[in-house]
Amino acid sequence: MSSQLFTSKHNTLARLTLLLFVAGGAGFLGFMDMLHRSPYVRYTKVRREQPIPFSHKHHTSLGIDCRYCHTSVEKSSFANIPPTQTCMNCHNIMWNDSPMLEKVRESYANDESIEWTRVHDLPDFVYFNHSIHVNNGIGCATCHGRVDQMPLMWREKPLFMKWCLECHRDPSQFVRPDDKIFDMAFDPKSQSQEERDALVESYGIDTANQRLTNCSICHR
Amino acid sequence: MSNEVKRDPDGQLPFISGHSLSSVSEKISDVTTLPIKKMPKFWYGGMFLGLTVVQLLFFAIFVLVTRGTGIWGLNNPVGWGFAIINFVWWIGIGHAGTLISAILFLFQQDWRMSIARFAEAMTLFAVVCAGLFPLLHVGRPWLVYWLFPYPNTLGMWPQFRSPLLWDVFAVSTYATVSIMFWFTGLVPDLATMRAKTDLVWAKKIYHGMSLGWTGAARHWHRYEIAYLLLAGLATPLVLSVHSIVSLDFAVSNEPGWHTTIFPPYFVAGAIFAGFAMVLTFMIPVRAIYGMKDLLTERHMNNMCKVMLFSGLIVAYGYAMEIFFGWYSGSPFERFMVLNRADGPYAPSYWALILCNVMVPQLLWSYKIRTNPIMVFIICQFISVGMWLERFVIVIISLHRDYLDSSWAMYAGTRWDWAMYIGTMGLFLTLVFIFIRTLPIVAIFEMRELVHKEEHKEDSH
Numbered sequence: 229m230s231s232q233l234f235t236s237k238h239n240t241l242a243r244l245t246l247l248l249f250v251a252g253g254a255g256f257l258g259f260m261d262m263l264h265r266s267p268y269v270r271y272t273k274v275r276r277e278q279p280i281p282f283s284h285k286h287h288t289s290l291g292i293d294c295r296y297c298h299t300s301v302e303k304s305s306f307a308n309i310p311p312t313q314t315c316m317n318c319h320n321i322m323w324n325d326s327p328m329l330e331k332v333r334e335s336y337a338n339d340e341s342i343e344w345t346r347v348h349d350l351p352d353f354v355y356f357n358h359s360i361h362v363n364n365g366i367g368c369a370t371c372h373g374r375v376d377q378m379p380l381m382w383r384e385k386p387l388f389m390k391w392c393l394e395c396h397r398d399p400s401q402f403v404r405p406d407d408k409i410f411d412m413a414f415d416p417k418s419q420s421q422e423e424r425d426a427l428v429e430s431y432g433i434d435t436a437n438q439r440l441t442n443c444s445i446c447h448r
Numbered sequence: 449m450s451n452e453v454k455r456d457p458d459g460q461l462p463f464i465s466g467h468s469l470s471s472v473s474e475k476i477s478d479v480t481t482l483p484i485k486k487m488p489k490f491w492y493g494g495m496f497l498g499l500t501v502v503q504l505l506f507f508a509i510f511v512l513v514t515r516g517t518g519i520w521g522l523n524n525p526v527g528w529g530f531a532i533i534n535f536v537w538w539i540g541i542g543h544a545g546t547l548i549s550a551i552l553f554l555f556q557q558d559w560r561m562s563i564a565r566f567a568e569a570m571t572l573f574a575v576v577c578a579g580l581f582p583l584l585h586v587g588r589p590w591l592v593y594w595l596f597p598y599p600n601t602l603g604m605w606p607q608f609r610s611p612l613l614w615d616v617f618a619v620s621t622y623a624t625v626s627i628m629f630w631f632t633g634l635v636p637d638l639a640t641m642r643a644k645t646d647l648v649w650a651k652k653i654y655h656g657m658s659l660g661w662t663g664a665a666r667h668w669h670r671y672e673i674a675y676l677l678l679a680g681l682a683t684p685l686v687l688s689v690h691s692i693v694s695l696d697f698a699v700s701n702e703p704g705w706h707t708t709i710f711p712p713y714f715v716a717g718a719i720f721a722g723f724a725m726v727l728t729f730m731i732p733v734r735a736i737y738g739m740k741d742l743l744t745e746r747h748m749n750n751m752c753k754v755m756l757f758s759g760l761i762v763a764y765g766y767a768m769e770i771f772f773g774w775y776s777g778s779p780f781e782r783f784m785v786l787n788r789a790d791g792p793y794a795p796s797y798w799a800l801i802l803c804n805v806m807v808p809q810l811l812w813s814y815k816i817r818t819n820p821i822m823v824f825i826i827c828q829f830i831s832v833g834m835w836l837e838r839f840v841i842v843i844i845s846l847h848r849d850y851l852d853s854s855w856a857m858y859a860g861t862r863w864d865w866a867m868y869i870g871t872m873g874l875f876l877t878l879v880f881i882f883i884r885t886l887p888i889v890a891i892f893e894m895r896e897l898v899h900k901e902e903h904k905e906d907s908h
Binding site for chain 2: 233234238239242264388391392
């Protein structure tokens with residue numbers, strides 16, 4: 229027909245366009261989902277730039293307890309980053325002329341905080357209490373990974389909501405005895421299910437009625 | 449042609465008169481192919497008004513997104529305000545299109561042909577306007593995809609027990625099916641437009657959109673089957689969408705909401721409001737584009753009958769609400785009824801009764817049903833009335849419920865009004881773009897009708 233601007237070869241083009249819409253749409257959604265979960269967005273296992281290249285690995289290998297610096301982890305909703313004073317407790321005696329620690333001395337002299345890059349930052353709409361986790365059988369390593377083996381700090385877990393819920397739905401997978409909280413090498417899965425259930429019981433974690441997964445537990 | 453129009457054997461006026469096959473095509477496609485300078489002032493006026501008012505919408509959305517839903521009049525206890533009122537109002541308006549195109553098609557009501565295209569377009573535009581409100585009410589519209597169940601990183605599905613989620617599915621299905629239905633119905637006409645237009649670029653667009661339609665018998669055959677299937681798909685939607693919208697209320701236990709009459713009462717209200725809106729646009733369009741021979745007074749008469757009928761169901765709903773207040777034996781239900789009639793919002797309740805129950809009774813008269821000006825005025829009453837109905841349902845139940853220590857008053861702020869009026873601008877703009885770019889009456893169906901009229905005697 230002469231009134232037709234398009235010829236039959238355009239049929240293939242039309243079909244390809246349809247395919248492109250479907251495949252392109254699916255591809256785009258898939259890409260966005262992968263991007264959302266990627267270390268590029270989530271910073272999982274990405275070593276973060278810090279003003280001073282502080283090594284947790286080195287300091288824990290000296291036998292320093294987590295709580296020597298992070299003093300509030302058991303007592304406060306907020307797990308603190310130590311003040312410069314804590315660094316200077318040792319470093320005014322040892323390595324006190326190391327160029328690497330210049331910024332620490334500077335901070336101490338000027339009474340200005342070191343601006344660390346925060347690695348574990350939950351969104352503001354999440355109510356998170358650090359002490360209640362530490363006091364009820366959740367060890368450092370469960371959320372923060374093997375910090376004792378990290379030369380520079382990184383985020384071990386992606387901090388997705390489903391990751392929080394994994395434990396809130398069934399805390400017995402992750403609880404450990406009170407004396408193992410700061411034991412970085414301890415594996416909660418090395419205990420039997422009965423032992424872990426008993427721990428949940430002993431901590432008084434209320435698993436009835438899905439209380440821990442109530443929206444208002446975290447979103448207040 | 450003589451001025452005396454030949455009546456049907458049953459004494460009815462025909463749905464189309466004084467047309468031949470080609471004059472129908474010319475008349476309808478002329479509206480679209482008219483050079484831009486020859487467009488009637490009505491079109492320019494409508495487009496100008498629409499584009500002006502839609503700026504208000506853009507501005508209101510901009511302020512809303514930058515400052516948050518706090519700019520609205522929502523408070524505690526009235527957590528649902530204009531957003532849901534307007535959402536329900538717009539969704540309801542869309543229902544006439546689906547009813548006309550799907551149910552009347554299945555019942556083989558030929559009179560639907562000349563109004564179906566326009567009504568379907570209005571359905572789509574109304575769904576667009578409706579969708580804006582829940583989208584913006586979520587507060588962070590860029591995260592609205594959270595409403596859909598997909599394997600996400602939250603470790604949670606949406607709450608499948610919530611009617612608000614059912615709404616998401618109901619409305620998105622409605623939008624999808626409506627757009628497919630509308631487009632399928634357009635294909636043969638797009639091919640006609642391709643032939644009628646002289647502009648090369650417009651020709652190309654019509655050509656691409658007509659999907660290679662040649663008018664071959666095989667095409668018609670497949671088209672008829674596809675249209676029938678889509679009509680079958682769309683038919684349950686006429687009833688389901690507004691039923692589900694009504695469950696947003698009925699599933700909760702607020703006084704005045706928790707009643708089983710809500711689904712049918714909402715569906716009837718939707719059809720009532722929808723026909724009023726179709727007539728609101730049809731009456732000026734038929735006058736200005738000289739389409740009185742295609743959109744006849746008999747159409748108006750029929751549509752008014754539908755309005756009268758659905759209006760009576762709505763009136764029955766109002767009566768039942770009062771009855772339930774007494775019959776439930778619940779002091780809260782009883783208080784709600786009294787609070788409607790005699791509370792601080794009593795004027796809106798009585799205005800609603802005036803607009804939706806009293807004024808439509810005029811439609812019992814044949815003279816009024818076929819008088820365009822009267823019908824137009826009644827339609828305005830109905831549109832206002834249906835908005836008031838949702839206002840009464842949403843606000844009066846919420847503002848004073850069980851706990852009288854948390855009673856409060858609610859009023860829309862200027863931003864609430866800006867959004868609402870703004871969506872009317874959006875609707876108007878879309879309607880006038882539609883009038884300019886696509887045939888507002890289905891050309892091929894009109895030709896079919898002409899053919900039927902011509903051969904009416906043969907069949908006997």
